[in-house]
Amino acid sequence: MSKTILIPIDFRVASLNTLKYALERSSGSPHRVVLIYAEYLEDSISELLFYRPESKIASKITPEFRNALEVLRNRFEYQITDLSIKLFHNRSRRGLRRFIENQQIDEIYIPQTYRLKMPKKAFDLVSIIRQTFIDYQEVDWPQDNTVASEKDHLEFLFNR
């Protein structure tokens, strides 16, 4: 049976490690993957009028991130039946619960030590997930703290 899993991301290559390790842990069953990025909604009326999540997501995807996503899709070709990226704007537990209900999420995976690097206009979903649910799964991976990680690099997906 196909499972739907939710993973918070920050559009950096390193955050995709959650997906990588989550899928490695599971035993080869098919998954519907929902990547979620949390950001405050613009309050200008013109921004709201022309609000399109597709173009917003497209503007956030860097070439490194796209490559990393492609690498993962190739790696888990049979495990990922569907992969979608969603924007989330509601910073409340109830909002998050409703989102999870609507998307029919079965499992939530969050990074244990990796901190999502969210810009000013966005917020970190991991702590909200921790407060809202009890049945989330935590994933951890060896992180190279010595390398200055201001710059995003495909390398961060290839660790171990």
Add this chain to the structure above:
Amino acid sequence: MKTQTKIAVSLVIFNIVLLLLFGIGIYFFLNEYSYVDFYKRLETRAAIGAKYNLKIDSANAETFKKVREQHLERLEAEKEYIIRIRPDVSLEQQAINYEVPLSLLEAIMKEGKARHQEGSIFYGGIKLQHNNATYLSIVSANNRFVSHHLTFLRNILLWGLLFTVVVTVYLSIYFSKHFFDPIKEMIDKVKQISTENIHLRLKESENNNEISELASTFNDLLNRIETAFETQKNFISNASHELATPLTAIMGEADVALIKERKPEEYQKVLHNVLAQAERLNQITKSLLFLAQTGYKGKKIVFEVVRTDELIWEVKRLIDRLNPDNKILVDLSLLPEDPRKLKINGNKQLLHLALANILNNACKYSHNKPVAVHIGASQDQVLLFIKDQGIGIPESELPFIYDPFFRASNTRLFEGYGIGLPLARNIIRLHNGTLLVTSKASQGTSVQINFPLAKINK
């Protein structure tokens, strides 16, 4: 002809032609219009004149005359003719009597109304029936507008044209000179730059126009040329040094051996040393030759479909044989499930050589600490990452790592002659791949190699 004069001349010619067309257009259309207008005025006058002269509208005849005199300005040399057509008098006779052109009368008889011009005198006439008789009402006048106003306009246009031509000539010469000033300046500057002072650069102005773009392009070119110069200088000094060291050793050994008679074992030892040095020399020249061969594109290289993971395993087996202490860990956690995503077009021997060089470096410069090799594939390329925990490369020396014979300052304790990495890069470039080296001194180096995927049908 200089571009400067070309621009000036073409500007002037273009401007003059445009102005001439404009002036002629104005003159021509106004001329046409004034004729039409004047004839209309003449015809109106002829109609009104007939009305009161013949008393057609008898009640208002006087009023017509009054209106005519009060409101319609008299034209220059205006004359009115009312000609009654009589069968007994011929048209020729009438024309002579009234001193009007015969062709006008004939035209009016035929068409009902007509226009005619004789010199500066214009005629307009109409035919009308009254009391069972045919009358021709004709008005003639001098077209003051044509004779006077149009001449005036023509003069204005001519003088204006002359004036604008003078201004255009002056401006185009001035501007063409002025526009080319920065280019002239640049030419002078570039002329000054030669091999002795190749460090000189052009001044790049602040504003972002074509001239400053040209300057920055020139500067980029100069940067590349300077780097090439430096590389060549380095290459020659390094190469001569590398080649001279074994030669000096051979000469020294032979010299010392020849000082006096020696035992056969001593000769054997000397010969062994000489052989070792000669072998080293041979290796250097061989690798140099290889570098030169891979560097230019003239030679055709046979490409086949190669699986990158197999290649890695083969290289690992080779290095295991040469250096059994190595700790190369091949990470397959991101290996794509579809093996077609690992296949690239390449020459197996060359790729083998390049990867062996890079992996060997990784083991060598990290004192056989673990070296991780990761394989992954995106939609259109195979990605290889090779990470070591070795001595790294100082950041200031990263730009020179692809220069032949260049060796980083922290590699004194390691053997090598600095040909491996440039060779590897040449090979990867031959395969349309990219090689990216990031490193931090004393922390490790990571090498990213991307190869485009082979396009395989099915």
